[in-house]
Amino acid sequence: MMQPVIKAVDLVQVINKKTVLDGVNLEVFPGEALGIFGTRGTGKTTLLHILAGIDRFTSGTVEILGCDSRKSNKFKPHLSLVTQERSLFQELKVAENLDFLATLRGGSRATITQLVERLELTDILSQPVRILEAGEYQRAALACALLNNPRILIADELIKDIDLPSRRLIIKEVQRFMADGGTFICGFSNMDYACQMSRVAWLAKGRITWYDPAEARSEWQRQVQEFAVKSGEAND
Template sequence: MEPVIRVTNLVQKIGRKLLFQGISFEVQSGECFGIFGTRGAGKTSLVHILAGVDRFKSGQVEILGFNINKTEKFKRSLGLVTQESSLFRDMTVVENLDFIAALKKASRAAVREMNERLQLQEFLTKPVTLLDIGVLQRVSLACALLNQPKLLILDEIIKDIDLFSRNLILKELEQFLAEGGTCVSTFSNFAFSQSFSKVAWLEGGEMAIYDPEAAQEEWKRQEKYYAEQSGRYDD
């Protein structure tokens, strides 16, 4: 079976900084692929490339069988939530949902369903500028799911949000995966590593891929190593 994402020898530079030096990986249908790295490792840059938002220096990226340098057809089957809100700031929640539904040719029934599943009813008439981050992320995910995407690309969707919103979002992602969807999500809090099928660790322009348990062990090893280097643990 063809992978949903195939990245081959991806090279990216920002100014003089070499961000990725020839990384390659695949994401299979039904996987939840987590991208981890410390600040500046390139997590957001990578998801922006996968979503067709940013161009890249060299290499090849195929999404759903499409070479993204040659066509944008893959975007019809894509749902995206970025760290910078993609919602319209001068609109209410319901106006955002209705407008994005129109853009994606989604039905009114799809809007009502997402309102119920992400429990947005009490916020529909509120301007998005007045929402706390947890509700904002729920609205963003609802908009991303309106076109029934095959692939969800998420950038730190559960960072710094309330527990109720986090659990609603994780429940929605579990249902999305159970129905055959594929997900790629960045994260910077290692407590969330168990939510993923695989963990891609970005560091120094390179990528290592682990299963969640092996990633946890590597994280613990590095925590201990750097603690010892700093003199925090003096045995």
């Protein structure tokens, strides 16, 4: 049977006495696009950062590429994370970020050139990251994340509130990453994006319910409708 690239068992995260993750179990398989959906503050970022091996957690186990994430760092060269907060070097130019991160994480000149071309970064290469618009920033951040040719890409709200051309370029690049055998995990709070995923993990009250994308969308519509009826907004 196919081994999962990431596996979490009974994962619990308590932050300031609040149980944010309350026994999460999940397996992500090679080549999957797993969407982690939740409304505001439900713990998507918390979960994604634990799955990326960058945050400690209260209890449970997390295996990334067969390594216990608390005991080994061996998975690190094969995993990249695009955070929701802007984590590229703000004062450096886009080109400098690419060069620096390629040196740090291993990425060839040819890879930089290809990513710059595909994500249409040429015109912003000499701009400092801090002045980029949201879509420009996300394209640059994705390029930086793909420099080292990772097997796993984890992203938090990769295409939220960005211009349509950027969104199209990013979706195309992620599809390319997946066609090359990559595994993608993405946190999102807008159900419109569910169709980009192969499975949806819906996070609520610290726990996950699994859906296929179409089911998740209809469940979301049902909940929105129910909420509208309860609050007296619906006419029928």
